Amino acid sequence: MTAGIDLRLAVPAATAWLGAAVCCGLAPSTTTVVIVVIAVGMTTAAFGRRLAVVAACVGALLGASSAALHVAGLHSGPVAALVRSDHPRAELVLTLVRDPSGRQNARGRPYVLVDATVVEVAQRPAHSPVLVIAHGPGWLGLLPGQRVRVNARLAPPRAGDDIAAVVLPTGAPLRVGQPPWWQRVAGFMRGRLRAACARLPPDERGLVPGLVVGDVSRMPASLTDAFRISGLTHLNAVSGENCAIVLATVGALLRRTPLRRGARIAVAAASLTAFVVLARPSPSVLRAATMGGAALLAMSVGRRAQPVPLLSAAVLLLVLTNPFLGRSVGFALSVVATAAIVLLASRWAEALSRSMPRWLALAVAVPAAAQVACLPLLVLVFGQATPWAVPANLLAAPAVGPATVAGVVTAVVATISPAIASLLAWTAALPAAWLALVARSMAALPGASAQWPAGTAGAALLGLAAAAALLVLLVARRGVSARRAMLETWPR
Amino acid sequence: MPSHRLDADPDTESGSLDRLRRAMGMAAGGWTPPQSDLVGDPARGGGGVLVAPQPSALTWLIIVGLAVLVVSGFLLSRHHGSAPMSDRAPATTAPLPVTTAASPRGEEIVVDVGGRVRHPGLVTLPAGSRVADAIAAAGGPLRPADLARINLAARVSDGQLLLIGVPGAPAEATGGSASGSAPVDLNSATVDQLDALPGVGPVLAQRIVDWRQAHGGFRTIDDLQQVPGIGARKLSDLKALVVV
Numbered sequence: 145m146t147a148g149i150d151l152r153l154a155v156p157a158a159t160a161w162l163g164a165a166v167c168c169g170l171a172p173s174t175t176t177v178v179i180v181v182i183a184v185g186m187t188t189a190a191f192g193r194r195l196a197v198v199a200a201c202v203g204a205l206l207g208a209s210s211a212a213l214h215v216a217g218l219h220s221g222p223v224a225a226l227v228r229s230d231h232p233r234a235e236l237v238l239t240l241v242r243d244p245s246g247r248q249n250a251r252g253r254p255y256v257l258v259d260a261t262v263v264e265v266a267q268r269p270a271h272s273p274v275l276v277i278a279h280g281p282g283w284l285g286l287l288p289g290q291r292v293r294v295n296a297r298l299a300p301p302r303a304g305d306d307i308a309a310v311v312l313p314t315g316a317p318l319r320v321g322q323p324p325w326w327q328r329v330a331g332f333m334r335g336r337l338r339a340a341c342a343r344l345p346p347d348e349r350g351l352v353p354g355l356v357v358g359d360v361s362r363m364p365a366s367l368t369d370a371f372r373i374s375g376l377t378h379l380n381a382v383s384g385e386n387c388a389i390v391l392a393t394v395g396a397l398l399r400r401t402p403l404r405r406g407a408r409i410a411v412a413a414a415s416l417t418a419f420v421v422l423a424r425p426s427p428s429v430l431r432a433a434t435m436g437g438a439a440l441l442a443m444s445v446g447r448r449a450q451p452v453p454l455l456s457a458a459v460l461l462l463v464l465t466n467p468f469l470g471r472s473v474g475f476a477l478s479v480v481a482t483a484a485i486v487l488l489a490s491r492w493a494e495a496l497s498r499s500m501p502r503w504l505a506l507a508v509a510v511p512a513a514a515q516v517a518c519l520p521l522l523v524l525v526f527g528q529a530t531p532w533a534v535p536a537n538l539l540a541a542p543a544v545g546p547a548t549v550a551g552v553v554t555a556v557v558a559t560i561s562p563a564i565a566s567l568l569a570w571t572a573a574l575p576a577a578w579l580a581l582v583a584r585s586m587a588a589l590p591g592a593s594a595q596w597p598a599g600t601a602g603a604a605l606l607g608l609a610a611a612a613a614l615l616v617l618l619v620a621r622r623g624v625s626a627r628r629a630m631l632e633t634w635p636r
Numbered sequence: 637m638p639s640h641r642l643d644a645d646p647d648t649e650s651g652s653l654d655r656l657r658r659a660m661g662m663a664a665g666g667w668t669p670p671q672s673d674l675v676g677d678p679a680r681g682g683g684g685v686l687v688a689p690q691p692s693a694l695t696w697l698i699i700v701g702l703a704v705l706v707v708s709g710f711l712l713s714r715h716h717g718s719a720p721m722s723d724r725a726p727a728t729t730a731p732l733p734v735t736t737a738a739s740p741r742g743e744e745i746v747v748d749v750g751g752r753v754r755h756p757g758l759v760t761l762p763a764g765s766r767v768a769d770a771i772a773a774a775g776g777p778l779r780p781a782d783l784a785r786i787n788l789a790a791r792v793s794d795g796q797l798l799l800i801g802v803p804g805a806p807a808e809a810t811g812g813s814a815s816g817s818a819p820v821d822l823n824s825a826t827v828d829q830l831d832a833l834p835g836v837g838p839v840l841a842q843r844i845v846d847w848r849q850a851h852g853g854f855r856t857i858d859d860l861q862q863v864p865g866i867g868a869r870k871l872s873d874l875k876a877l878v879v880v
């Protein structure tokens with residue numbers, strides 16, 4: 145018999161996500177009205193003791209409140225005041241939040257995007273997230289956590305952006321102090337891994353650091369496109385998968401040690417944190433790490449956490465601490481793919497395993513479930529269908545594990561001996577070469593880069609396709625004796 | 637669909653440890669129900685879908701959610717105070733010898749001197765002044781040793797910030813980086829400062845100053861185009877480097 149799907153935490157998590165995503169684009173005064181309306185609904189439901197509805201309202205209420213809090217925070221403080229002033233120029237001290245990313249505009253002119261926090265405006269303390277758009281030198285290569293002093297003009301952000309201002313520097317950044325030690329360690333390791341891969345062919349040189357620590361700074365643009373077109377993008381940057389691999393590896397190693405359970409959980413949590421620093425907290429890494437952390441927390445109180453409540457708790461926690469994540473496509477894709485793998489893949493594998501070997505059934509079901517769930521988002525946001533994604537993932541799957549593990553070993557050895565590491569890099573390069581080959585040949589297949597019709601027609605077509613798929617699904621589910629979920633996203 | 641309308645309080649277990657575990661389990665997403673709740677609806681054959689939470693779990697959801705909101709709200713508002721950063725310390729040491737450079741054209745510049753000087757803040761100086769003048773105008777350094785890593789001879793430009801004796805910020809105080817970091821103010825810059833701009837030579841710099849004196853200053857950066865020798869191309873090159 146089947147274990148029931150436990151959606152009790154999923155309901156408030158989904159409504160919190162929705163509330164945060166919607167209210168991030170609203171003025172705080174409008175959000176207040178929304179909050180009052182939801183509160184009235186919640187009270188009504190509470191009197192009727194319809195607890196699922198109450199939970200949904202509580203989630204929406206929390207999400208909307210969090211959004212209002214953050215939007216109000218962006219509109220207050222010295223940075224917001226300066227943006228509204230007649231002369232929005234000042235000397236700023238910024239703390240970098242992420243690695244600066246180099247881009248090119250339509251005319252080929254390079255520029256740099258930097259996510260940063262303003263900590264000082266004209267010598268007054270501040271705390272506002274900003275986006276720096278720099279055309280001058282001196283930004284690329286700065287580490288997260290680095291403070292810089294720069295003269296800049298401030299421009300207002302677009303509504304719904306998670307920043308208080310756009311910073312347009314009028315001079316080069318001057319470094320103030322050093323980044324914190326852990327960022328220097330992470331930067332050192334990333335640099336050593338890049339150096340170890342420097343002698344590899346161009347595709348592998350870019351791909352291996354991406355697979356291991358999400359460092360895509362050396363990826364050839366054509367390869368990035370090939371990964372996107374063939375539906376393998378989740379591989380070329382660090383994703384939730386890598387968090388799972390790290391936790392699984394650490395867990396397997398710890399089981400052989402005489403440590404007590406509390407100590408093991410502490411070591412696992414520390415490794416997870418270190419990995420997030422090393423691989424940078426992108427939305428999908430945050431999602432996976434929060435799920436992993438929640439699983440460890442449950443384990444520490446003697447619970448065996450179920451995947452759906454785990455995912456729900458992670459979404460709830462992340463959306464409440466940063467409501468703007470609710471508008472991030474990367475976050476949405478990560479959550480949707482995880483939910484699909486947890487909810488659909490095991491059932492599909494069950495159905496498929498009657499006509500093919502079990503391992504093959506699993507290998508097909510997992511990417512198929514993730515792809516089907518992500519397709520609507522991909523189509524609506526990027527206007528692109530990825531028809532070859534399932535075979536591409538199927539072909540790529542055997543190489544992902546070896547490439548990642550060999551890459552991690554290379555990264556660790558590189559901190560000690562760059563010479564040995566550059567030899568080891570070739571062991572990671574072989575599976576990486578296979579991945580690049582799969583991506584490039586799948587992207588070259590007919591129809592690979594088919595554009596989905598845009599706008600209303602595209603959405604309607606999508607709805608039609610979804611209805612057809614649902615019909616097939618319902619027919620296929622008949623008579624399938626679904627068994628207990630065998631796919632676990634998290635290791636025991 | 638299992639109903640929870642009547643199980644008012646399933647909290648029958650006693651002991652604070654159990655209570656804590658349940659709380660942690662919920663925070664971690666465990667939120668595992670009593671076994672009876674997981675039985676699916678027999679009428680639907682397959683697995684049941686569990687939607688309605690228990691009242692106690694709902695209470696915990698509200699408590700944990702509010703706690704997260706309060707903490708993040710506190711973290712957000714913590715930095716929005718607007719007290720000035722540098723504390724005005726009392727004078728303790730001897731002043732610095734003043735070496736005032738005469739202003740060639742009687743123009744004035746304003747420099748922000750911060751850090752370990754006697755009177756940090758804005759000082760007004762003749763154009764062409766040097767770092768030593770700015771420090772002297774701010775009452776001199778609190779400790780002479782603070783000046784060890786500073787190029788006292790560097791010229792200061794209008795709108796520049798000098799931080800004296802602040803660890804981690806030596807680059808500002810070394811001067812000489814004025815053209816790289818601070819934009820040049822067209823209405824107060826000297827011929828030398830304009831000369832330092834890319835694509836501007838001494839002749840053009842002199843023409844800019846002449847135009848400024850003849851027309852009473854620049855109102856916008858685009859006024860630069862009226863200076864003989866500056867076209868649209870050069871204007872776009874200079875736009876990011878100058879202010880009005």
